[in-house]
Amino acid sequence: MVRELDLVRWIKERAAATGDDCAVLDCGPWGTLLATTDSVIDGVHARWHVDGPAVFGYKAIARGLSDIAAMAGEPKWALLAACLPHDATEEEAQALFEGAERAGCPLVGGDTAFGPTPYAVGTVLGIAHRKGPVLRSGARVGDWIVVTGPLGGSLASGRHKTFVPRIREAQELHETCDLGAMIDLSDGLSTDLHHILEASKVGCRLDAAAIPRHGVPLEKALDDGEDYELLATTRPGRLPSFATRIGVVTERGAVLVHPDGREEPLVARGYEHGR
C-alpha cells in the first residue's frame, strides 16, 4: 500500500512540481498559467448508478476550479477525459458533459473511452491573479487563519456533489487582504491546515469555538473533508463578510484550543488518500 501523500512528495521531488494545488507555469507576457487535474471515480468519489453521470462531470471540473480558487486564479478553460460504462446510453454521456459544463468553465476539449469502471478526469487551466498566485508556503507567524464558510457533513449531506468553488471569494480575499497562504478544504480542515503548516514551516493555534459548522460536531468540521471552502492566512485586519477568523499562525506546533481553554495537539485526521 502506498499513500497519496508519499506519492505527492515523490512527484514533487522528481518533477519539480510545487506541491501546491495547481502547477504554476510561466507563459511570459501573457501571465502565469495554472493547471490542475482531478479524478472522480465510480465507487470512490461518486456512484454512477446512484448519483448519476452529471455529478461525475460537475465534480471533476468543480474540483479543478476549487484548486484554481485556492491560488486565487481565474479559471479559463477545462478539458474532460471520461470513461463510460460499456452499456452507457447517449443520454448518460450527454448528462456527463452537461454536468461538466454546469461547473461554469468553457469546456474546450476531451477524450471519451469505455471501460468497466466509469470515471471523469477534469483538467482546468487558469491564469494567476496579477498579484501572483497564492501558495501553500506563504503563511507568516502572526497571520490570522480564516475560512470562507461552514464546514463538516459534506459527504453525508450530498454537498460534495453540488459545491460551488470559491473563485470570487478567493479573488476578493487576495485583493482586499494581505494573504500569506491558501488551500481549498478537500481533505478536511485538520489535514489541509497541516499542508499549509508543513509547506510554510510554521505552527498554529486553532480556536475550536470559532470554526463555522454545518450543524455538526466539532470533529466532523475538523475531519470530514470535501468542504471545498477556502482556508487562508492573512495579516490581521478587516475581513470580507464571508470570511471567519478561526486561529492564528505561530512559530511551531499545531494546537487546538477548546472553548473551555483546554489545549490539545491538532491531529490530521482528515481524508488520507489510499486508506
Place this chain on the structure above:
Amino acid sequence: MVRELDLVRWIKERAAATGDDCAVLDCGPWGTLLATTDSVIDGVHARWHVDGPAVFGYKAIARGLSDIAAMAGEPKWALLAACLPHDATEEEAQALFEGAERAGCPLVGGDTAFGPTPYAVGTVLGIAHRKGPVLRSGARVGDWIVVTGPLGGSLASGRHKTFVPRIREAQELHETCDLGAMIDLSDGLSTDLHHILEASKVGCRLDAAAIPRHGVPLEKALDDGEDYELLATTRPGRLPSFATRIGVVTERGAVLVHPDGREEPLVARGYEHGR
C-alpha cells in the same frame, strides 16, 4: 450504446471545441496554447498486470505528445491523473510516474487515487509553432498525402506501448513543406484519413502500393490503428526523407487504388471508439 464519434461531434457543437487533436487556446503575446487529454485504461488500452504500470504512464503522456505533434506544436508541460489498484505497491506507483516521465515532457502536476480499475490520464500542454497550428481542416485539392513511417501491427507487436511521438518530424514538415492538414494515426489510416477529408470537405485517391507497412497485409496497414505516425497533406514538392507520398487530395470521394489499377471505395474500418 453511444459511439465516441457522436460524442466528439456533440462536444464540438456544445463546447466550441475545434474537433482537432488539441484545444487551441489564445494566450495573447505568449502564443497559442495547445491542450489535450487522453486515457489509458486497464483492459482497454493496456493491461496493468501484464504490461506493467510504466506502460500506463508512458502511453498516457505519449498519446498527448502525439496529439501535440499532429498540430506541429512544441510540448511544454504534462500532468498525470492516475488511479492505482487498492493493493498497489510503492514500486508500482513509482513505475507509473517514471513511465510518464520517460515520455520526455516535464511532469508538473498530477492527482493520484485508488480504485477498482487502474488508469492513467495524461494531459499535455504545448505551444503552437510560430507558423500556427496545423489543423485537420486545411487539406486542399491537389495536396499530396504523406505519412511519416510504416503502418500496421502496432497492437500485435507491442509498438503501441513504446511508440515515439513524431514531434520533430512534425516541426520539420511544417517548416520545410506547405502543409494543409495533419493528424496522428491513432484510429487507423482508413479512419483518420476520413477525419481529414470530413474536416476539410475534400476527397482522396490513396495509392495502396505506396503505403509503407510493417511487414503486414494492406488491410492491417489501413485499419489496425495505434501507429502514432503522422498523416499530413502538403503542396507537391520536396519531402523530408522520412515522409512517404501515399496519395493525393481530390475534390470528393475516397478512393483506394490497388497496384493493378483496380479502384474501390476507401472505407473507414479502423478503431471505432465504444464498439
